[in-house]
Amino acid sequence: IPELDRAAAAVARQQRGKVGDSRTVTIAGQKARRYDIAYGSEGKQLIERIAFVLRGKSEYLLLCRYERGGDTEACDGLLTSFKLAAA
Numbered sequence: 001i002p003e004l005d006r007a008a009a010a011v012a013r014q015q016r017g018k019v020g021d022s023r024t025v026t027i028a029g030q031k032a033r034r035y036d037i038a039y040g041s042e043g044k045q046l047i048e049r050i051a052f053v054l055r056g057k058s059e060y061l062l063l064c065r066y067e068r069g070g071d072t073e074a075c076d077g078l079l080t081s082f083k084l085a086a087a
Helices: 003-016 072-079
Strands: 018-027 030-042 044-055 058-067
Touching: 003 018, 003 030, 018 044, 018 072, 030 058, 044 072, 058 072
Parallel strands: none
Antiparallel strands: 018 030, 030 044, 044 058
């Protein structure tokens, strides 16, 4: 978790934003780490949601963004519909 927290903090710095929420979740039957990074761009306040899904030595990065306070349905759908192929 500390390594993923550092990676999320680095993304937040790149966006000139801040990690607002971090949690461990289950995605595709695997433990995953999810982060919401708040930042501004072109006059809009945005949330970039990233999730790291780890399986063995493979790492999957899921990313979506939405306007702060807006509908999260597309991001929620990405995280719930993601499937891992058979190894």
